[in-house]
Amino acid sequence: MTFSKSTKILIVGLGVIGGSYAMALTREGYRVSCITKNPEDIDYALKNGMIERGTSEIDPELIREAELIIFALYPTTFIEWIRENQHLFSPGTLITDVTGVKCEVVEPVQSMLRPDVEFISAHPMAGRERSGVEFADAEVFRGANYIVTPTERNTPEAIEICKELGRVLGFSRISELSPEEHDKMIAFLSQLTHVIAVTLMTSNETPNLEKYTGDSFRDLTRIAKINDAMWSELFLTNKGALLAEMDAFMDEFSEFRRMLEEGDREGMRQKMRESTKRRSLFDKPKN
Amino acid sequence: MTFSKSTKILIVGLGVIGGSYAMALTREGYRVSCITKNPEDIDYALKNGMIERGTSEIDPELIREAELIIFALYPTTFIEWIRENQHLFSPGTLITDVTGVKCEVVEPVQSMLRPDVEFISAHPMAGRERSGVEFADAEVFRGANYIVTPTERNTPEAIEICKELGRVLGFSRISELSPEEHDKMIAFLSQLTHVIAVTLMTSNETPNLEKYTGDSFRDLTRIAKINDAMWSELFLTNKGALLAEMDAFMDEFSEFRRMLEEGDREGMRQKMRESTKRRSLFDKPKN
Numbered sequence: 372m373t374f375s376k377s378t379k380i381l382i383v384g385l386g387v388i389g390g391s392y393a394m395a396l397t398r399e400g401y402r403v404s405c406i407t408k409n410p411e412d413i414d415y416a417l418k419n420g421m422i423e424r425g426t427s428e429i430d431p432e433l434i435r436e437a438e439l440i441i442f443a444l445y446p447t448t449f450i451e452w453i454r455e456n457q458h459l460f461s462p463g464t465l466i467t468d469v470t471g472v473k474c475e476v477v478e479p480v481q482s483m484l485r486p487d488v489e490f491i492s493a494h495p496m497a498g499r500e501r502s503g504v505e506f507a508d509a510e511v512f513r514g515a516n517y518i519v520t521p522t523e524r525n526t527p528e529a530i531e532i533c534k535e536l537g538r539v540l541g542f543s544r545i546s547e548l549s550p551e552e553h554d555k556m557i558a559f560l561s562q563l564t565h566v567i568a569v570t571l572m573t574s575n576e577t578p579n580l581e582k583y584t585g586d587s588f589r590d591l592t593r594i595a596k597i598n599d600a601m602w603s604e605l606f607l608t609n610k611g612a613l614l615a616e617m618d619a620f621m622d623e624f625s626e627f628r629r630m631l632e633e634g635d636r637e638g639m640r641q642k643m644r645e646s647t648k649r650r651s652l653f654d655k656p657k658n
Numbered sequence: 659m660t661f662s663k664s665t666k667i668l669i670v671g672l673g674v675i676g677g678s679y680a681m682a683l684t685r686e687g688y689r690v691s692c693i694t695k696n697p698e699d700i701d702y703a704l705k706n707g708m709i710e711r712g713t714s715e716i717d718p719e720l721i722r723e724a725e726l727i728i729f730a731l732y733p734t735t736f737i738e739w740i741r742e743n744q745h746l747f748s749p750g751t752l753i754t755d756v757t758g759v760k761c762e763v764v765e766p767v768q769s770m771l772r773p774d775v776e777f778i779s780a781h782p783m784a785g786r787e788r789s790g791v792e793f794a795d796a797e798v799f800r801g802a803n804y805i806v807t808p809t810e811r812n813t814p815e816a817i818e819i820c821k822e823l824g825r826v827l828g829f830s831r832i833s834e835l836s837p838e839e840h841d842k843m844i845a846f847l848s849q850l851t852h853v854i855a856v857t858l859m860t861s862n863e864t865p866n867l868e869k870y871t872g873d874s875f876r877d878l879t880r881i882a883k884i885n886d887a888m889w890s891e892l893f894l895t896n897k898g899a900l901l902a903e904m905d906a907f908m909d910e911f912s913e914f915r916r917m918l919e920e921g922d923r924e925g926m927r928q929k930m931r932e933s934t935k936r937r938s939l940f941d942k943p944k945n
Contacts, residue, residue: 496872516870546869559862560875566914567854567878572933574910575846575903581939582833583803585783588847588940590877591854595937599930603923610918616862617915621908623861627853628904631897636890643886646859650882652868653875 372438372465374532376400381437383452385412385425387499388469389443390507393421395540398509404433412504421507434459439532442468445601446476446608453480462487467533469495471557473520473550475608481524491529493537494518494553496561502598509541514655517542520550558612563620565602566613568595659725659752661819663687668724669709670739672699674786675756676730677794680708682827685796691720699791708794721746726819729755732888733763733895740767749774754820756782758844760807760837762895768811778816780824781805781840783848789885796828801942804829807837845899850907852889853900855882 372378380396382389385407393416396403405416405425413425426433434440434456442449449468460466466488470476477492484490497515499506517537521530530547537545548556571588572595606613630638659665667683669676672694680703683690692703692712700712713720721727721743729736736757747753753775757763764779771777784802786793804824808817817834824832835843858875859882893900917925 496870498872515872518870544869548870556864556867556870559864560867560871564858564874564878566911567858569930569933570907570911570914571851571854572936573929574907576936577843577846580843580847582831583783583805583835583843584847584940585785585802587851587881589942590880591851592933592937592940593877594874595933597930597934599927599934602930603926606918606926607921607923610921614915614919617911617918620857620861621911621915624853624857624904624908627857628901628908631893631904632901634894634897636894639890639893640886642860643856643884643889646856646879646882647884647886649859649863650879653871653879655876 372463372532374439374535377402379436379438380404381406381433381440382422382443383407383440384443384448385409385416385422385504386443387502387504387506388495388497389441390416390421390504391497391509391511392441392443392469392495392540394507395509395512397421397423399539401539404437406430406433407504415504421504429456429459431459435461437461438464439536440464440466441536442466442470444468444470445604446470446472447604449476450479454483457483457485457488460485460488464488465529465532466490467493467536469493471561471605472609473553477520477522477550481522489524489526489529491525491533492520492550493533494520494557495537495540495542497542502601512541514543517545518553519545519547520553521547522550554609554612555615558609558616562606562609562613563616565594565597566606566617567620568592569597571595659750659819661726661822664689666723666725667691668693668720668727669730670694670727671730671735672696672703672709672712672791673730674789674791674793675782675784676728677703677708677791678784678796678798679728679730679756679782679827681794682796682799684708684710686826688826691724693717693720694791702791708791716743716746718746722748724748725751726823727751727753728823729753729757731755731757732891733757733759734891736763737766741770744770744772744775747772747775751775752816752819753777754780754823756780758848758892759896760840764807764809764837768809776811776813776816778812778820779807779837780820781807781844782824782827782829784829789888799828801830804832805840806832806834807840808834809837841896841899842902845896845903849893849896849900850903852881852884853893853904854907855879856884858882 382405405422410427416422497511669692690709692709697714703709784798
């Protein structure tokens with residue numbers, strides 16, 4: 372397939388990310404249809420001009436017509452959907468996704484997929500604290516990372532189309548990682564941070580603490596408001612990598628605790644100087 | 659003493675917080691002088707209209723004239739300063755501070771202090787990521803908490819003046835805690851969060867991670883850029899309370915790790931629902 376404004380795009384799963392894709396693509400002049408399970412979400416998207424057509428059924432015609440299909444489902448739902456419905460794809464269809472874990476998604480989907488359909492996986496690293504299509508916002512992709520995770524089963528053409536999709540959506544940085552590299556990176560940068568935020572909120576239930584809080588605590592726990600269905604699934608489908616990052620964090624935390632208990636001021640200062648220096652690398656690039 | 663615009667205020671220690679006090683008080687029409695160790699900071703403050711007078715010496719006349727003295731020093735430096743120079747205070751002088759820990763500061767200072775001078779301690783819960791008078795900003799107090807930590811040695815009049823100071827500085831919420839309550843609260847809300855941020859930055863040194871980072875990781879590690887001299891001292895002077903909060907956090911983190919390892923999806927979801935609910939309490943109040 373080629374990718375142009377006449378490409379027929381189908382989004383499966385109209386939550387906050389699927390909805391943001393729909394808004395961004397429609398705004399750029401692409402033709403977007405949608406399948407999602409809740410009919411009210413279709414009504415919302417049609418009413419707000421986010422999509423051209425949509426249905427809450429597995430509509431064979433809509434699937435057959437689609438040239439590019441973007442799956443914005445939870446990992447296990449996505450895998451099941453492919454298993455049950457891939458006979459409906461037209462030959463030559465390109466499929467991609469937005470899933471936040473890769474090893475446990477890319478391999479199963481690619482190995483069961485019909486040989487005349489290609490799956491190129493990608494992770495748009497942008498999200499909202501709230502879920503649901505009504506929180507969709509095409510602006511969320513600006514300044515954000517878009518990561519394509521090709522395998523040896525992917526063609527250079529599909530990789531290029533997937534990157535072009537990231538550019539059309541408005542992502543600021545588009546890069547490639549293997550599924551393994553992606554999952555290790557995401558275990559640290561995203562999943563561990565969510566575990567920490569949740570744990571901070573549940574480790575101290577003293578009443579009235581909120582009266583004394585400052586911005587530091589608010590910043591560290593912003594992501595403690597969390598979609599429990601989605602994140603528990605992301606954690607379980609990346610269990611090995613996340614456990615490894617949790618252990619590394621706990622080791623380092625215990626080491627700092629030992630320094631404090633022993634009154635090792637210089638040891639703590641050394642850690643703080645390291646963290647100050649390393650954190651500078653993570654400052655947001657000026658646009 | 660009474661507190662009015664003609665009160666002679668002396669600030670000892672012109673860093674980012676002392677400087678912000680100077681700016682806010684001068685802006686409100688109070689008369690502020692200053693003692694700090696670096697002569698360049700005095701020049702800066704005079705040039706920028708932050709203070710009326712200042713010196714880098716222990717100037718007996720400036721100290722004798724002062725009716726209200728605000729100490730913005732590190733905990734141990736503050737205690738030493740009082741020990742060495744309290745003979746220079748005039749009878750009836752009221753002293754206060756900005757120190758971030760209380761038990762190991764308030765008791766030693768109050769018990770060694772001349773009986774004709776009163777020390778009422780307070781903690782302005784506002785800070786900047788950068789240190790030094792050039793980062794001072796009177797606006798940093800808006801929306802922030804100001805906590806007075808009286809003991810049985812304080813008079814109602816001194817407590818009231820200390821609160822009035824907080825109002826003049828522009829704090830949004832002024833409250834009272836005992837030194838013990840304060841230190842337990844600050845160990846959790848502020849010190850533990852700084853330990854976590856530092857530990858996150860030093861627990862994974864994979865190159866190029868910054869290329870893939872999103873706002874969640876940035877938010878959690880903003881405070882990993884840290885003044886190592888000050889924070890190591892704050893940790894060491896609140897060691898017992900901080901160790902207790904670190905242990906509670908580690909227990910909860912280990913519990914979550916166990917759930918993940920055992921594939922206990924419902925257990926993790928329950929923790930996430932708790933954290934989501936509790937985090938709502940900590941949202942910034944709308945002004």
